[in-house]
Amino acid sequence: MNRATALQVGTLARRSIVRTLRQPAMVVPALFFPLLLLAVNAGGLQRATDLPGFPADHYLDFVLAVCFVQGGLFAANSAGTNVANDIETGFLNRLSLTPLRKTALLMGQLAGVLALGLIQAVTFLVVGAIAGEGIHAGVAGALVIVALALLISLGFGSIGAFVALRTGSGEAVQGIFPLMFAALFLSSMALPRNLIETDWFREVATWNPVSYMLEGIRSLVITGWDGEALALGFACAGGVALIALVAAAAALRTQMVRT
């Protein structure tokens, strides 16, 4: 990346972060809803740990991982909404008229997502560590969780950006939000896969990459270092991020048709 491109990325990243943080409606729910679900689950389903074979003593520790993925869904929403706003208001046209590189534009836009993702990850970790048993894999494990969480946010954020660039509509971005929620819900979010009773549900959860993202984070929280769970978690998060980024870049090429 040459200096001019670096300057463009930095400038757009700063703008993206600033505009994200200046919208309380974007930041507050992104922290509030995952924490609410965490709290409700922790109290409401604590007794589920009584099921034979349940892997944790505290449901909170088990369910903490969900916050990070749910946070990623908000990343998708904020990235998508920001990009769609830029298209709807014509801001993208303004940017198109400068000597801006398309890759710089995409990277800059996603920087806001990563900033939000970092705030979320740290908040969830702190809350989880205080309210639960702590992170089993220690400080290093916590750092790995942050890294995985950012990768998850990047992936979901790129999906949001892709939809926005493809359709140019904020409503369409809102429209995919439920679909991504389905991906979260149809996973091993509430119970370990081996305790899911309904066959088709267990099957779906086994194919769902979100299950492995959750299980990667969860392994660090409740069991310590588990190479296989981590490898699967990073592979799934990285795979989603890669595919979504490529798709978003392709959509940007058609959306920004300047000659």
Next chain:
Amino acid sequence: MSSSPAIETADLVREFKKGPRAVDGVDIQVAPGEVFGFLGPNGAGKSTTVHMLTTLLPPTSGSARVAGHDVVEEGTRVRAAIGAALQEAALDPFLTGREHMKLQTALHGLPREQRARRGDELLGRVGLTDAADRKVGGYSGGMKRRLDLALALVHGPRILFLDEPTTGLDVQSRSALWAEVQRLASDDGVTVFLTTQYLEEADQLADRIAIIDRGKIVAQGTPDDLKDEIGRPSVEVIPAEPADLARMKSVLARFGESVASPPKAAAVRLSGGDAQLADVVRALDAEGIRVQHLQLHAPTLDDVFLAKTGRHLEGAGDGAAVEDAEPDPVAA
């Protein structure tokens, strides 16, 4: 280079998939340093033309050169030479005016030490120094337009595109913007391509104008030439006794074809020019028709539009393109 046109199009066409031929064979030439007015009703194809000339939209067919470069083949060079304030003021409501300038100067690759100075200078020039650190979401429509103009000037473009820069502005903001456009053209030698749906704006500001309707250029020239082409003035008369209206119309009919007028009046285009006015008065007098009000109209650009399209400019738009008035951001 200065001898070649700043903007030149040949049979420029743009079709939208599910839409009309928004731009349908446009040929225009704009000389360097000229203020060129692009006049047309809603939906005429003004913005579509601007988008093609600024490389934001590829033409369906035809060609265009801006600053000597082909808009399709040499987009990067075209963009380096132009600045544009598009119809939607395209600002980020969550950033301040100064932050917008920072963003724009950095993206244009101005050296670090020049960025702040250039930004402040332009903000000052458009009168936004006091509002520079307020978020754009709280700006009025006029302030947004002025910031948009300042942003378009960051890299010192030789050609400036302004898409309906004064729509929705009050009289004061409008004349301030006109003054700035005139200053840019006369002092800095900037070529200005300005679209508008206001006759007065085209008349006052533009050295030359083109009138576009339904994607086609219907007239092109200096405002005076175009009016001269229409040539003859019209006379509008209101009789003192409304009962005389019909009789008066038949008298007036001797002097030329009748044209649109308010219900209580009658008007004709004088086939013999201004000199016929005295004859008209004498003829009415001879018929014993007393006159309450008589007025000679020099031709306007609206007459030009009427002559070329059979419609008046006001209300000639496609309706679909009419936007709601911009909501007041402060009250919201």
Next chain:
Amino acid sequence: MSRAGGTRDVALAVAWRGAHNYFTNPAIFIPGLLFPLFFFTAFAGGLSRVDSVPGFEFGSNYTAFVYGFVLMQASAFGGVFTGFSIARDFESGFSRRLLLAAPSHGGIVAGYWLTGVMRAVFTICIITVVALAAGMDVQGGGIDLLGLYTLALLVNAAATLFGCGVAMRLRTMQAGPLMQIPVFLLLFLAPVWLPYDLITGWVHAAATVNPMTLILTTERGFVAGDPVHVVITFAVGAALVGAALLWARGGLHSAEQAA
């Protein structure tokens, strides 16, 4: 035109427009429909094992247990999403025109209420079909079901009127979280996945004072055919509607001042 006639005409006009917007705009009706469906699928399917937690007592199957919650969620969110539409109407300037033109302002509120009812009824129908297909075991008889859906409509009316009051006071889409979050809290700080006796910690304390606990428990009782506390539940439901009505009326006054 009589005053009553004016109110009815305005209400019907507003409701017709609401229905039209709702059914012709997938970006609006799909999220409202999908969220309760996902909830239902995720928990009736993925969490069914928790009915073998020691102490879980319910007169019907877990699918029916989850249905009780999702029914309430659909009713409440039909109302909240209607609040979003009202806020959107204020942003677009439509409501200002409506306030200036309509002979009866009470009719405007009534019209929005009808819109909320329509949305909730539509969602509830679909969820009910899905739940029956998924093997929900309904023990309650005709009277029980009448009670069940009447209670759902009370929740829906309270949520719509609450959203209406917020939307008319703030008159911007930014108010979305302010409508959503309180309703979310009420819905989730309740016995969502396990019966009241099995939830622990501060969520248990919150559920104890949350009126939704009573409503939810009675709704589940109707499904299982052995409702308890019916009279007091309906009294609480009616009180919620009454309070929300006062709140909406205040909102209307505030909007009238601004129009």
